[in-house]
Amino acid sequence: MHVNPLQTIMNPKSIVYLGGSNSLSTIGTAQLVTILKSGYQGRIYPIHRKEKEVIGLKAYPNISSLNKPVDLAVLVIPGKAVPAVLDECGRAGIKHAIIITAGYGETGKNGKKAQEDLIRIAQKYGIRFLGPNCIGIINSRIGLNTTWFPEKYSPGHVGIISQSGSYVTQTLNYFEKIGMGISQAISIGNQADIDMVDCLEYLGRDDQTRSIALYIEGIKRPVDFLKVAREITAKKSIIAVSAGGTEAGARANASHTGSMGSPDKLYRGLFQQAGILRANDVTELFDWSLALSSQPLPKGKSFAVLTNSGGPGSSMADAAERSGLHIPIFSSKVRNKIKAMIPSAASSVNPVDVTMNYDLGLIFKKLPNLILNLKEIDGMLFYGIFGPVHFKDKIAMTGNTNGLTQDLLEEAVEKICIEFCNLPKKSNKPIFCASFTGREDSAVALIQDHGIPVYPTPERAVSAMAALWEYRKIKNRYKLRPSGGNNGNH
Template sequence: MPGNKLEVLDVIFYPRSVAVIGVTGSSDRVGYNLLQSLIHSGFQGEIYPVHPRLESLQGLPVYRSLEEVPEPVDLAVIGVNQYATVEVVEQCGKKGVKGVVCVAGGYREMGVEGKALEERLIAVARQYNMEVVGPNTLGLVNTRANLNATFYPLRLLRGKVSFITQSGGVGLTILHKAMDEGLGINKWVGVGNRSTLELSDYLEYLARDDSTAVIGVFVEGTDDARRLVRVAGEVARRKPVVFYKVGRSDAVDLAALTHTGSMAGSYQMYRQILQQFGLLVVDSALEMVAACKALAMAPIPRGNGVGVVTHTAGPSIVLLDELNLRGGVFPHFAGSTMDKVKEVLGQNPAVVLKNPLDAAGRGMQAAAFGRLVEAVLDDPRIDLLVAIYCLHLNWRGPTPELLAAQKRSGKPVVALYISTVEEVKKERESLHSRDIPVYTTPEEAAWGVSALLHYALQRGGNSR
């Protein structure tokens, strides 16, 4: 990426001032919500609403035009229609604005006339050395700067995961699921039609972003797949990248073309090439969040040896089934480990002692469960442990024991607490604060673990 794009993207994500052009006094209009999102997120820079007839809105003075704004503007968020957007972008160029978010659709995704209009937009942006987020986009978010430049007023938990999405709707699905899962967001951007900024440009920027530890990408299609895959492969050597590529059916091509103006392209070809470059490819928004959650919290294991401790066999069988297809290995426990297990369960327990380890009723006692977890983590063949426990009204969960065992061993621990999202929140807060990701379904736990194993193997972890 040229250095100038990198510098402009830094201004876009960390603006000192934002103009919102096309604000209205009606809460059912995009312009009103663009302004509310900035205020609601706690943005500390200057905010300049622009409308030719309003005097004030949401507690801020409104300027009749961009020219009347007395100070420099770093970022302009534009909420007018597609035709007026082109004129406003030119006004931004004359004002010295470096980055613009163009929300309106109606460009190349609409055919020949729309494509010509988008070419005019690009020409204006190039004339003034501006970069365009969009058009046809929901906008962008940077929690580090308390910046929400979308028309969805949200407050997000701050974290280490950044998302690049070619769809506002799928992007919101990922955001809401992340909120439900207690996963903190760093940056989020809807790329829209990618008029001047490609998916690979955002990837290169986030690769250099110290506050981003994991990158998730939802892609419909791109005009430069070769560069996208090459850049993503390079980035993945520095930090994990997770791809969700849509397009398993031929019907998606037309839908994608009329959505963001790109053909979806061959799903299998994309998947195979992405995997050849060492990238993790997922099949749903749920899997995307599960994978990013594990990668953002738990350390990458040294190898792919998985140990499981549970008091209920069913979820461990689901986990075993999923992970066996994804590079997971469940080694036999060492003799010393078996001795420690028998100290807890007795010399003749009513269960078969193996990995996954089903401790049955004895395992429902948190103290006993914790001793088993310690024993398995001490096993040199085990690189990562999954603790499966069904939360109960009258029995204490093993959260303190998991925290102590993880601290003692230093190996990654993943918790599968069978419960509702609401009931698990208190336990999850404690575990997440110490980098133990918590899931409530076996499938999501398996997706999280498989993401960790994927990058363990990419980085030379032993296959057992």
């Protein structure tokens, strides 16, 4: 039975680390510190020819002196030293490696020859490796982060496979801001050995991963890629953004990871056949991945807009219609029910605009419950999260608050927001929110942390909902095939 090498690479019980010292002036040391501070509980064995200890860990002069079984070698050393070290790994029985070092296939003829030498050594000993020219991996389940970037991230359900290390690491702060948690992230670099197909197979079987985000510069095995991707998209979503479809992009790919870019129309055809959602840019890539990892799929394309501000509600409605979604006019019976709840100046048609209003029960409970119980509505777009941050200064400056304090406000908002966050599961219908205020508002943070995405603009919330509808159509196509896989919602 085929065992994916990433099963060990992403879940090592022990790591031998080459490139760390007691000086933070080297990238290797910085990456070792990240591993130590990320919460990883496995054993770590630094190799250093001179030092007896490295960052408080016992150091070994070479791999052969370890005399211990090791699951994974991480190499952050000069390129000229890599072949000998890889050979030493092979002789010591180490079968898995991450080669961070750059300067191979992406640098031209000599670099390609050096990369071929690495492949030859690895094949001699049966070593499977990621890289070279990659930034490493993250596995939130075991607290393993081998990259240079120690930024905080939240465990979640988005898996990332990227030929650019930046989209695995420099994005961590960004993920935190939009409330996106990651399951596992893999920087594949030059794909000299382990490639995107291997990574797809691995994340496709990972129970923690509900959606997979791909940053692609080149696909080594397009036929296998198509086969594996089609198997996965029958069960979970894949969202991809591709680079290199233009002349300038192709030049950048060649010098970045040594990949040959393909024309946009080839990617478009491949993605359509595979059931992959193609994002136009990395904003859509991560917005859609977050959406598809967190919300149930809509059964149809008819949605309600609930807002306490006219402009954003109109923006949502316009963007929805332009995206192929439908914002139906409510029946007179439904409008009358809504009118009985809202101020006289408010609108009940759809969008439902309650105007600037801070009746928490109305906005977060009564109206959402009514709307999501309508058979003709498949989900809801929501604008109007105004939590405690908006009242902090007002409470401090007002002499007579009628007993309202910041603590009481926080408590009231928390209770009603948690009820709101239970609605997608209760109704089996998706909700996406928009707010120009971010996680500095505890209401926004709470809603994000309880599974409902809150996007920074109305249009991005609509784009995410449109992605859900597109993936629903993909799954419906699989349903019609005799070999279609599990077609249920998340």
